[in-house]
Amino acid sequence: MGMNLRTKRKIRRLVDKVALALSVAVLLAPCLFVFFWMVSLSVKYDIDNTAWPPVFWPEQVTFDNFAKVFDESPMLLYFWNSVQVTGSATLVALLLGVPAAYGIAKARAHKMAAVLLLSRMTPGLSYLIPLFTLFQVLGLIGTVWPIALTHMVITLPIVVWIMIGFFETQPHELEEAARIDGATLWQAFRYVALPLSRPGIVVGAILAFISSWNNFIFGAVFAGRTTRTMPVAVYNMLTFESFAWGPLAAAAIVVMLPVILLTIVIQREIVQGLSAGGVK
Amino acid sequence: MIVFPWIFTIWMSLHDWHIGSKQTFVGLDNYIALATNRRFLESIGHTIYFTILAVVLPMVLGTVSALVFHKKFRGRGFFRTIFIMPMMATPVAVSLIWTMMFHPQLGVLNYLLSTVGLPPSEWVYSPNTVIPSLILVEIWLWTPFVMIIVLGGLASLPTEPYEAALIDGASQWQMFWNITYPLVLPFLVVALIMRTIDALKVFETIWAICNGGPGTSSEVLNVYLYAQAFAYNQVGTASAVVVVFFAIIVALSLILLWARQKAKWA
Structure with missing residues (x-):
């Protein structure tokens, strides 16, 4: 039994x-x-x-397909364009976004967080028409800088979103102790909160980097022949080589390889960072 | 950065303006023209059809996968990394691969159908099947996103209520319905809001795979908008579309946020 x-x-x-x-x-x-x-x-x-x-x-x-991708198009130039655009958009997003998120989290300014949601709700295309006109007036069309500038529309909300989640879960006793000892708000941020939030910054930076690297639309509108980013370059291959499937697939791999590698390296932090930010 | 484009857009939507020529003030004419424009109205229909499927299916599948990946088993981290790969991959590059897989004569998908005895499909090459086919790509790309958010909810569950329920002799189903579900609900609502916003805004995959075609059969609002603004240079019309589009998104988000508040109080 x-x-x-x-x-x-x-x-x-x-x-x-x-x-x-x-x-x-x-x-x-x-x-x-x-x-x-x-x-x-x-x-x-x-x-x-x-x-x-x-x-x-x-x-x-x-x-051969990979060789063809690099032979028939200036893929290295496009790679460099993407590095410039994504690198600068991520860097500026960190410089502006991390202090901003700290302010929002400490002041419990949840209305500001709502503005962020608003920016996520806005179709990216709707920024493009006014900005296109603006960049034309400024004579910036044909350089990579309009693309980098518009990519901040993507990177900045991601950094702020992830960092608010991080700063809110951080114990605030340490900063309060620093403030009592006479530190200014900026010093408390710079020497106490910032070093503690390094893991959050890494997640925010990498997620911002990936979204910016993958973005197609801003590059598609603003890029000329020499300022294409990688996704735009690949899309253009599609229109010209409908039946050369080998090179197309090879190009797709070349474009996504950097973000795939990044994902593998920090997959655990990505899962944590996204789900921590998710409840906000 | 956020305010300037908005004021400028509203101002432009009140003008007749082609890029390169002079603008003239036309008041609400752009909006009135839109209200009777068949292509625009159809694109709203496509957007609604697409959004419903592209929200419901990834939500269901993402929640199921989160329940699976919440269980402890060997190699969980490794399998989870593979599972979230699609949402990290470059959408345009992914779309390219799907376009090749969808090919009606030489595509691998029709071959896979034939191996299980199903007839071939036209996939994105027929107006009848194009949107469901695009939904497949959308499910593939964004199910991991829902999974991660719900997984975060499951991970944050406290253990005490379960222990108390066990002592009281509650069944598995009762525990799921009375403890897990209400505690995870806020996470589901967040995933729902994000997914709805992203599905309404879909552009890159549709543009890369079929350009809104065949004809205009998969032209959603964002694709219509792009065509007006950058193919026909109709800045005034496009701006009016942006304003209408944004109004739809805000209205839907408010409904969802209200639902979220209700979920919190319930």
């Missing part, structure tokens, strides 16, 4: 385990398949890429 109950429990635990493994597999399958197919397209010759039925495991693997 007791034996029977134990086997029953054992079977039940096994069923639970199998069910869990199955559901994890089902959840991951679409994700894995799309990435697998992207890599597969990028290392196959065109003859394999346009074969029917599709070739899943090619007999011959090639890296």
Whole structure:
């Protein structure tokens, strides 16, 4: 009788385990398949890429597609453009956003947080028409700076959003002690709160970096031939080479490689940072 | 940075203005023209259709995945990293891969359908299937976002109520319904608000995959807006679209925020 109950429990635990493994597999399958197919397209010759039925495991693997991406377009220039745009937009967002978030969190100015939500609600395109006109007047069209400036519309709210969450959960006794010892608000921020919030700053910076790197629309409107960012460059390849699937997939990989690597490096912090900011 | 574009947009929406030519004041004419413009009204319909599917499906799937990834098992961190990869990948690049997979003659998706005995689909190449196909991409991209927010909610759950409930002899279902659900609800509402806003604003994937086509069958508001502003240079009309668009987003967000407050008090 007791034996029977134990086997029953054992079977039940096994069923639970199998069910869990199955559901994890089902959840991951679409994700894995799309990435697998992207890599597969990028290392196959065109003859394999346009074969029917599709070739899943090619007999011959090639890296010509990657070579083609760099030969036929100034990909390194576009990479450098993206680095300039994303780098400066992230840096400025940190310089402005971290103190701003500190102020909002300490003053409990939740109305300001509502303004942030408003900026997330605004379609990015709606900034573009007035800004396009403004940049034309200023003669900045044709340089990377309009793109970098508009990318701050993306990076700044992310940094502020993540950092408010961080500063609010920080214990405030240390800063209060500093204030009692005669530190100004700025000093309390600079020497106490800021060093403590380094993990939050890293998450905010990387999430801002990823969103800016991935952004297409601002670059699409403001970029000329020599100021394209990576996503714009890839989109343009699509319009000109409809059937060269290998180079297209290779270009897609080149564009997303930096953000994929960043995600792998700090995945745990991303999950924590996003869910901490989520309740605000 | 935020206020200037707004005032300028409203001012522009009251003018007839092509880029490169002089603007003339026309009052509310742009708005009146929009109200009878079939293409604009259809784009609102597409936006609503797209938004409903692109909110409901990732919400359901994201919540289910959060419940799965909340369980402790070996390799959880690793699998979770793979799972959140889509939302980090560059959307335009992802769209490109999907475009190739959707190809009706040579695409791998139709091959996969054929292996399970289903007829091929036209995917994004037919007006009837284009929006559901785009929804597939949207689900793929944004289910992880919902998952992360809900996972944060699950992780913040206190253990005391469960212990008390166990002592009182509550069933699994009763614990889920009476403890887990109300405590996670605020997180679900946050995910719902974010997802709704993002779905209303969808642009990049649709633009990259099918340009709002075939014809105008997948032209959502943001795509219509882009075409007016940067393909036809109709700045006045486009600005009026922005104002209407923003009004819709604000109205919906207010409803959702109100729902969030209710959820907090309940």
